[in-house]
Each structure stands twice: as structure tokens, then as C-alpha cells.
Amino acid sequence: MGADILVGVDVGTTSVKAVAVSLAGQVLASASRPTPWRRNGAHADIDPRELADVTIAVCAEAAADERLGSPGEHVVRGIGVTGIAETGALLDSAGNPCAPALAWFDPRGDVQALRDRIDRTEFQRATGVRLNSKPSIAKIMWLQRNIPGADRAVRHLCVGEWIVRALGGDEVTESSLASRTGLFDVHERTTWQTATDIVGPLMPERHVWAGERVGTASGDVPQALRGAALTVAGHDHQTASLIAGACRDGALFDSMGTAEALIRTVARTLTRDEMQRLTDLDISVGWGVLPGHQILLAGRLTGLSLERVSSLLGATDRASRLALGVQALKTERGAMSPRIEQVDNESLSITGITDGVTPGLMWRVAVEDLTRIVDEPLGQMDEAVGPRLSSVVAGGWIHNAMVADAKQRQLGGYRVSELEEPGALGAAFLGGVAAGLLRRPDSGGVAHWLD
Structure with missing residues (x-):
């Protein structure tokens, strides 16, 4: 018998990434x-079968990598699948996809029809998310009205749930993913009957936490993966938070990717009044990957905006952006300096450009003003669930000297997570939990690998 390994895969917006990991976490x-x-302007969708094929192939590539030695020198014992949330697969009675899966950021969503059926406040108090085109229910309604055959669907699976199903696992509802769908009563942690009345009984009856075993890799899957325990490892931001050590009561996880995701973990169930107040502030409430813990999630366009400004300044690679950060730290900002006035998905607005504005000054302005935008949701989270007790920051931008300085002033002390591909790594850890080889973290939220 060969050495035991775990495979974790993160089905992300840009890429599908898999890692093969030892039980010691290496x-x-x-x-x-x-x-x-498949993109067409602002629209983006995907063939669920093709996505499953790509994901399974990536897992097999990692598991069969020559760095692991020849076949037989290792055995894949557990596979965890994490990834994007609102995107999902509609399946017919034969278990086959019957519609494309719309991207979480795709504006197609039958929002008006949903608003005609559900009061905004009622929706937020039940689901913990805002009533717009992002939740899965709005996308399902659009598909049912516009794609022939979609109205025959008997099941909706979020991406991670669908991939596990394609690997031979059971059809399940994982709590952190379900919390992003609009089909789920977050307060009661069960299927929301009002949503069922609108789109049909699409959620699997079996509700699980990330890390629960939901089957074994079997059927038409690569030999290298067969026999491994399977688990739905939840929403990728939260899986990354878990492996970074920030998935515990009072902790903040600040993930500075293209979107800056702010996650607060709380060891209790929020009231419906609290859920309504937070969603009114564009802060969602849902279940986490740690059993019994809920999360508050706010997203801001910090990373995307920093990319736009750095490109404007000619800093298009990592080295030039790092140099820009050092230059900005040496530059003072005066009362007449430029300002970032407006930020959205499509653009940002800069005012006050005058003679003498250097790249260093412009970068300082951009970093400080974009960091300041995050002050509001941080304060709102603190007010709702108490002051944060610790902070962990992840993502490439935190290595920029100007960004690190601004974050220090914003958060006080914080720890930087240097983990590469934390979503996939966290999924691998939860695969080990499902296989019975690793212990699920307790309320302290620390993932312990084997020595």
C-alpha cells in the first residue's frame, strides 16, 4: 500500500486549481x-458537464503528477471540492444537466418576477442575501423561463455539490453554499418553503456540513481517484479562511483578491432582525464551513480597482507594482491631492489631477481611498457582532508596501497568510476529515494536520 494523499480542488471564477497534499499538509x-x-459581453455561462470533466481531469493530473512517484506509490484517500457559490447545475429526472449554468456575476436573473412573488424584506430575513440577480433562485427563474427543458429540472446543485455528484458522490445540500442560493432558510438551516413554491423542490433533502463524507469516488472517473472519500468543502472564501486559521468566533479574514472579501465568523445563529439589518447594508449572512458557526460576508472591489490604477500608471507586473508601493510610502499626500470618487464594476473615477502628481502620489491616493471604503463594512460588522479579536489577511496585494501600511493603520495588528491556493488546500484538509484521517477543527477553528 502506498502513501496516503489528499486532493483538494477549488473551482474558481478564473481557473480550476487542484493540489495533492500529504497528511502533514505538504x-x-x-x-x-x-x-x-462561454462569454458574450456581460453574459457568461458554462456547460455543467464540461465543467465537471475539466475539474475531474485537473484532480487526476494533480494525483498522477510525476513528483508523487510512480503509480502505486501513493493512494488518494480523500477529495474535497470547494468553489464559487451562486452558480449551479439544473438536473433532470435522469440526473443529467438540462440547462447551462450561469456565472455568479452574470446579470441574467429574473429579478422582477422574483420581486413580484416575494417581498424584499421577507427574502432577506429568510435567506440572508440581497434580492438581486446574484442568488441562484433568480438565475433559476430566468433559465426556467428562457431555456427549453430547464423547466423539467428536479434538482439544483451548487458547483461543488455538482462536481462531487459527478465524481460518484451523493446529492446533498452543503450549508455554506446553500446560504448563497436564495433557496435556503438560513435562520432555520433548512429548505425555504417559499422558494420551493416558486421554483419547485430543487434542493437535495440531505443537509450536510463541509467535511462530511458524502460518498466514494467511483464510476467513470480516473483510476487514480477511485475509492477516495468525497466531501463538498463549501464556499471557497470560507474554506480558505479555515485553512488560514481565521475560522473562529471573533476572527476577521480579509482576502484581497480581485474582489476584497471580508469574512467575520460568529459562534451563534443571528436573529432574523439582525439578518435584515446586515443585508440592508450589503453584508450577507450565512452558515460557515465550521459546524454551528455563521459568517458575515462583505465584498468590495478593492483588488479590481487597484489593478486598474496600477495599469494606468504603467505598473503591469508584480515587480513594478512592488516598486510603486515603495515609492508611494515615501510620498506625502496633501490637501489638494487627487481623490478616488466612485468605484463600481465597470470603472472608477479619479478627480483632482493637477501638475506635479507623480505615480507614487497617485498610488498612495488609490490605496488609501480604496482601503477607506472598507472601513464602513468593517465598522458595521463590529457593531453587529462585536469587535474583532484577530485579523488574518491573504492575497497578493498585501505584499505591496503601501497596501500593507494602509492595512496596518486600518486593522492594527494582523497576520499575513502566505499559503498558496488556500481554497484548494482547505478543500484537501476537509477531504482528509471526510476520510477519517484528520480531525475536524473545534470551535478554535485551527486545522491540524498530522505530524
């Missing part, structure tokens, strides 16, 4: 492929 191999979206 990344032994990795693989990735672009996420196969």
Missing part, C-alpha cells in the same frame, strides 16, 4: 486549467 503537486466559461 503540497506535493498541483494542476490547473482555465474555467471554461
